Amino acid sequence: MTRIGILSAAIVAAGLVVSRVAPATAGDAKQQIATAAAHAGMAAASPEDKMVRGHLQHVVNCLVGPAGEGYDSAQANPCKDQGFGALQDSPMDKLPALQAALKMARDGMAEPDSAKAREKAVATQSALRGRPEGS
Template identity: 40%
Template sequence: MHRHLATRFGLSLTLAAGLLATGLALATSHATKELETATEHAGFAAKADTLEKHRMHLQHAVNCLVGEEGKGFDDSVGNPCKGMGKGAIHDMQASETAARMLEQAAELARIGTRIESAEAAGHVAQAVEALLQEAKQQSAAKS
């Protein structure tokens, strides 16, 4: 009887481990898409020709990084990462260095959404894009 219980317990643990691994893979997949989209929108912001467009695309980057429950999320300009996950910062199984870079990029992008100069907002967007590119490289190196 004890062997039967042990076998059932072992199968339950195996199933739970498989589900956890699947969940982590999905979270990482979501995070990769969210990070790609955030980087893309930081690039759009860097190339934008008006302050409004700089701010909008920087906010899109913030939204993808922090997710709907995160600091600074604002759906008023849209959320290009809607339905992808809970935000790259939350979903990514990143190295400590990459995680810090994502946090820094989000904070910098939030600042960029409040800048009054189109030229300065463009420079901030370039910095956000560079941080996100570096975070992607750090994350890929961890994998």
């Protein structure tokens, strides 16, 4: 076997090892989504504006993970030790729904009216639970 052939075989073998290890080291996306949904519910039920926004940030932190865009290390990460963020740990077919829920959470955080922010939290929770809003 030539040097290039040996190198190619080694690269392929390494790729197979990595592809076998990656699923075992992936986080628990279902648990992260459930935790995010719980915090969206806490945001919806919070009487204080600060708590609404704080819990919505927890939702964002669970969805994007510590390396994700919008992660706020000054806020709690209730999904710590559950994985790398639901968006990172979920299968591709779940990403559009999670991205939609992430947008809702961010919209709720940006909403100046507390009642409307809570409505967005309700919508976020419904989206994370896989149910249409209001059901």
